[in-house]
Every structure is written in structure tokens, then in C-alpha cells.
Amino acid sequence: MVSTAQQDEAFAAFVRSESDALLKTGYLLTRNGPDAEELVQDTLVWLYPRWAQVQAAEYRLAYVRKAMVNRFLAGKRRKAATELYLEDAPAGLADQLESTPDRTAEVDERDLMWRELGVLSDRQRAAVVLRFFHDLPDEEVAGVLDCRVGTVRSLISRALSALRMTGTFADDSVGSYYLRNVGP
Amino acid sequence: MNKSLTEELHSVLLSHSLDAPEPAPTIDAVLSRTVSTATENNTAPTARTGALRNRFWRPSVRLVAVAASVAALVLGVAVINSGRSSNKASTSSAFSNSSGSAGSASGKTAGRSAGPAQGPSARPQLHPAVRCDADGSSLAVTGAPLRFSTASGRLLTVVTTRCKSADGSQQASEVDLLDGVSAARLGILVPLSRQLHIDFVYVTGDRIVVRAASWQLGPRGSNQGAVSEYPFEVSPDGSAFIARPATSYARSCTASQLRTELVAAPAVPPRTPGSTFLLRLTNRSPQPCAVEGYPDVIVERDGEAGAARQTLSGAAGGSQDGLAHVIVLNPGDPATALLEAESTSAAPRSCGPATGVTIELPSVGAIATVRGGQLPCVLQVHPLVPGISGSG
Numbered sequence: 405m406v407s408t409a410q411q412d413e414a415f416a417a418f419v420r421s422e423s424d425a426l427l428k429t430g431y432l433l434t435r436n437g438p439d440a441e442e443l444v445q446d447t448l449v450w451l452y453p454r455w456a457q458v459q460a461a462e463y464r465l466a467y468v469r470k471a472m473v474n475r476f477l478a479g480k481r482r483k484a485a486t487e488l489y490l491e492d493a494p495a496g497l498a499d500q501l502e503s504t505p506d507r508t509a510e511v512d513e514r515d516l517m518w519r520e521l522g523v524l525s526d527r528q529r530a531a532v533v534l535r536f537f538h539d540l541p542d543e544e545v546a547g548v549l550d551c552r553v554g555t556v557r558s559l560i561s562r563a564l565s566a567l568r569m570t571g572t573f574a575d576d577s578v579g580s581y582y583l584r585n586v587g588p
Numbered sequence: 589m590n591k592s593l594t595e596e597l598h599s600v601l602l603s604h605s606l607d608a609p610e611p612a613p614t615i616d617a618v619l620s621r622t623v624s625t626a627t628e629n630n631t632a633p634t635a636r637t638g639a640l641r642n643r644f645w646r647p648s649v650r651l652v653a654v655a656a657s658v659a660a661l662v663l664g665v666a667v668i669n670s671g672r673s674s675n676k677a678s679t680s681s682a683f684s685n686s687s688g689s690a691g692s693a694s695g696k697t698a699g700r701s702a703g704p705a706q707g708p709s710a711r712p713q714l715h716p717a718v719r720c721d722a723d724g725s726s727l728a729v730t731g732a733p734l735r736f737s738t739a740s741g742r743l744l745t746v747v748t749t750r751c752k753s754a755d756g757s758q759q760a761s762e763v764d765l766l767d768g769v770s771a772a773r774l775g776i777l778v779p780l781s782r783q784l785h786i787d788f789v790y791v792t793g794d795r796i797v798v799r800a801a802s803w804q805l806g807p808r809g810s811n812q813g814a815v816s817e818y819p820f821e822v823s824p825d826g827s828a829f830i831a832r833p834a835t836s837y838a839r840s841c842t843a844s845q846l847r848t849e850l851v852a853a854p855a856v857p858p859r860t861p862g863s864t865f866l867l868r869l870t871n872r873s874p875q876p877c878a879v880e881g882y883p884d885v886i887v888e889r890d891g892e893a894g895a896a897r898q899t900l901s902g903a904a905g906g907s908q909d910g911l912a913h914v915i916v917l918n919p920g921d922p923a924t925a926l927l928e929a930e931s932t933s934a935a936p937r938s939c940g941p942a943t944g945v946t947i948e949l950p951s952v953g954a955i956a957t958v959r960g961g962q963l964p965c966v967l968q969v970h971p972l973v974p975g976i977s978g979s980g
Contacts, residue, residue: 412622415623423615423618424608424611428605431605431607437607438609438779441614445617449618517597518604521600537601537605567597568593571590573590573591574592575592576592578592578594
């Protein structure tokens with residue numbers, strides 16, 4: 405039997421060691437710092453009274469990440485009406501780009517891709533982050549998103565179709581695999 | 589060769605994940621709402637943490653909290669009543685108005701502010717010193733306050749605090765909105781966590797506009813970004829403000845936008861001829877672009893490469909206010925960095941001629957390579973400043 409003190413200690417240790425990783429995921433999902441902080445805080449505070457369940461999980465970080473993604477998708481993070489944050493990506497940059505083919509072009513593509521990621525639906529973005537940032541296989545992404553593997557592939561293929569418009573890319577087997585499987 | 593789409597996507601996600609907030613505030617916030625509340629419960633919650641705690645506490649604990657709140661309320665009413673009986677009504681009314689208005693506006697950033705909670709009887713939170721980082725390696729430089737009045741005549745003050753490292757490089761900035769009379773902080777327009785480098789702040793009509801640079805780590809370790817304007821609309825009575833969408837003003841200069849010149853500075857005493865050089869960058873494109881900080885000057889000599897030391901200023905000039913500023917170069921505008929010999933008291937070292945000089949900018953990469961030339965053996969370089977003199 406785990407005592408409350410031990411559980412608190414385990415919770416605190418987890419918070420200290422994994423907050424950075426969770427914030428990175430949260431930032432990629434929400435695309436701004438204050439929302440990422442709120443999402444992570446909200447998730448961890450929500451899980452605190454349920455920490456025994458988390459401890460029983462095989463991979464605690466994966467469990468917490470799933471809870472966080474679900475809270476993000478369910479929109480349970482109630483943004484404080486009074487909270488301020490700045491716009492993340494300055495608008496209109498693309499209009500000002502020069503066509504000079506120097507190294508800046510590479511950065512421009514990255515800016516465009518980051519902005520295009522913001523245009524994706526929350527579920528598409530969550531699938532993309534889990535698949536291409538965390539390198540999770542489709543089956544695990546499906547587990548996190550509580551959907552079928554086919555749905556995950558469809559989400560990713562649609563997302564990649566949109567992201568492909570942001571630049572010129574070499575072919576690769578992973579991208580081609582998803583892009584071939586665009587759903588109706 | 590182009591990267592594949594999925595490689596590029598992975599790379600973009602990885603680089604942007606580095607923009608995530610620092611974990612320390614989140615760790616503190618979570619632990620203060622969970623573990624420490626279970627054991628200590630002696631810290632006044634902020635409005636937001638209180639709301640969160642209420643949402644997640646078990647009913648039995650909530651009942652205790654409600655009972656405690658009722659008791660505190662009864663006690664508070666008793667204290668207020670006793671205070672009213674001994675004070676003039678006008679004084680009491682003024683205090684309550686003042687704290688009320690500050691409280692409502694400061695609630696806008698309650699979740700972000702690290703200050704104490706603002707309960708109904710709390711005093712207005714005065715502008716706290718901005719803490720640039722925990723280990724004290726950054727210094728805070730507070731600029732001159734910008735004062736203005738709202739449509740209803742309320743006096744407000746905007747204060748910009750720039751954090752900088754020892755060499756004057758900007759690290760992050762905070763812009764606070766204060767009550768112009770009481771100096772109570774009404775809200776944080778730009779928090780440190782945004783990692784913005786402020787160019788300047790101005791007021792137009794009912795808007796406060798912050799022009800700031802946002803840099804991020806780009807390919808091969810260079811910083812890429814843009815200068816944008818972040819407008820905040822202030823309500824007529826000054827009690828609320830709202831962030832409006834940012835608009836880009838200038839993106840970081842590219843190598844092709846800049847004309848680079850390295851010229852010997854005029855030998856004006858006490859300068860020794862050949863001891864001072866001007867590195868001048870001119871925007872030759874039809875669009876504005878931005879630079880910031882120090883150029884990297886790498887001198888190859890005797891088969892070895894050495895970088896010029898980056899210092900704020902020296903005998904020949906440099907940054908006069910101790911900061912490496914964001915510089916927006918409009919078409920045709922120059923910015924200049926001074927290179928000068930290190931001021932050493934020892935006899936001048938002898939060294940062979942420079943076989944090559946590479947000049948790089950963090951936001952641009954390599955911008956120029958100079959072949960040959962007699963350069964001082966020990967060089968220092970100062971930050972870019974607007975204009976052609978290298979000082980300002």
C-alpha cells in the first residue's frame with residue numbers, strides 16, 4: 405500500500421522531471437506559451453487525485469500525455485476570460501518574402517509550415533504531433549486519440565496534403581505512404 | 589538537396605518545441621496547487637489557482653474550505669465594520685474604489701503574474717521588480733516610463749524592462765501597464781515568457797503598440813525571426829485591455845538584402861591608425877529588415893582562427909546605453925559595428941597578417957569574407973548600432 409506521502413513524492417518527482425516534455429507537446433498543440441502552460445497545469449492538477457491510476461500505468465508519461473491530449477481536444481481547458489497572450493505568428497510575413505534563393509528560403513518554408521500547422525484541425529494537429537514529434541506508430545496514436553488506426557492515417561494524410569503546399573520537398577516513403585492513403 | 593516533407597515536418601516541430609515555456613513556473617504552480625496544499629495550505633491562492641482547486645478538490649475538502657471561507661467572510665465583515673466606525677467615510681470609499689479598479693484590471697494577467705493574490709481586502713500590487721532569471725545571470729534594465737491618459741482621463745504608465753546578459757545582448761523583455769497614480773500594476777502586456785526583444789513602445793489613440801523582435805533558433809544554429817507590432821487596446825476608463833493581432837513590420841535581414849563594408853576608421857587621436865574598423869551593413873533591398881546584437885568576427889591568422897571578443901564599448905565607441913538593440917533598417921539605412929584593438933596595458937603583441945576574416949550575423953549567417961589585411965592582434969567588436977559611426 406502506497407502512503408499519501410509517497411504518492412505525493414512520486415507525483416512531485418514526475419512533475420519536476422516531465423513538465424518540460426509535456427510543455428513542449430502542449431506548445432505544439434496549443435501553439436502559444438500561456439495556453440500550453442495552462443493545459444499542462446490543468447492536466448496535472450486534474451490527475452493529482454487520480455495519481456494511483458497513473459502509477460499503475462506501464463508508461464506514466466504516455467498516460468499523462470494521453471490525458472493532456474484528450475483535455476486539449478475536449479476543450480476542457482477553460483481559458484480564463486481575462487488572460488492575455490500575444491499572437492504567436494506574425495501575420496503577413498509570407499507576403500513580404502523575397503524570392504532570392506538563399507538560405508532564408510529554407511526558413512520561410514519552416515515559417516509557412518508552422519503557420520499551416522496552425523490551420524489544421526485540432527485532431528489533425530494532435531495526430532501530426534504524436535506521429536512526427538513523438539514518433540509514435542499509428543496504433544499508439546490511435547490509442548491516444550481514442551479512434552481507429554484508419555482514422556489516424558486519414559487525419560495524417562489530410563494534414564500532410566495541406567502541409568505539402570508550403571514548399572518543395574523530396575519524396576520519401578513515409579510521406580508517400582500517408583499521401584497515397586488519403587481518405588474520401 | 590531538399591528534405592522530404594516528413595523530415596521537414598519533424599524538424600519544424602522540433603525547432604518550435606524549443607519555444608515552449610520554461611518548466612519552472614509550471615512546476616511551481618502545479619505543486620503549489622496539489623502536493624503543498626495537501627500539507628501546508630497556508631499560501632493564499634491566486635484567483636485562478638483558487639478556481640482550479642475548487643474544481644478538483646473532493647467534496648469533503650470543499651466543504652471545509654467553504655466553511656473556512658464563510659468564517660473568514662464573517663470575520664472580514666466584522667473587521668471592515670469596525671474600521672468604518674473609526675475612519676471617515678470618504679477615506680474608506682476612496683480606498684475601496686482604488687483597490688477595486690486595480691483588482692479588476694490586474695485580473696487580466698492573474699494567471700501569469702507571480703505576485704500575491706488580490707483578495708477583496710488586498711492592497712493593489714505595486715509594480716514588482718522584474719526577475720530576469722533565477723540564477724541572476726541576467727540583468728534587468730528598466731526604460732523610461734511612457735505616460736498617457738485614457739479617453740476618460742485616467743493616467744496610465746507603460747514600463748518596459750529588458751533583460752540582458754553581461755555583454756548587453758537582449759534576452760527577453762517585459763512590458764507592464766501601471767496605474768499612473770498609484771503605480772499599481774494593472775497587467776503584463778508582454779510577459780518574459782514570450783522571449784520578445786523590445787524595440788520600442790508607443791501610444792496611438794486608445795492603443796499601446798509594442799514593436800518587438802521575436803527570434804527563434806533556425807537552421808545551423810542561426811537566429812531567425814521578425815520584428816512585429818503588438819497592439820493592445822485599452823478601454824476608455826483604463827480598467828481593461830485586450831491584445832489585438834500582431835502585424836509583421838520587418839523580418840530578419842538576409843545576406844542578399846545587406847551590403848557589407850569593412851573600412852578603416854579615420855585615425856582620430858587617441859586612436860592609432862589601423863586600430864579601428866567600421867563594419868557597416870546597409871539595407872539595399874526595397875523592404876525594411878532587422879538585425880540585432882553583435883556580428884561574429886572570425887580572424888584567421890597563422891593557421892588558426894580566433895573570434896573577436898564581443899564587448900559593449902571601448903575607447904573608440906560602441907553602445908552607449910549598455911544594450912544591444914533591435915535595429916530596423918529601412919531601405920538604404922545603415923547599421924555599423926566598431927572593431928577595435930583590445931585596450932591592453934602591455935606592449936602591443938606582434939602577430940602575422942590576417943589571412944582571412946569571416947563576418948557572420950546571428951540572424952543572417954556569413955555575410956562577408958575579407959581576404960588579407962593588417963588587423964590588430966587582439967580584436968574586440970561592439971554591437972551594431974544605427975547609423976555609420978558605430979557609436980550610439
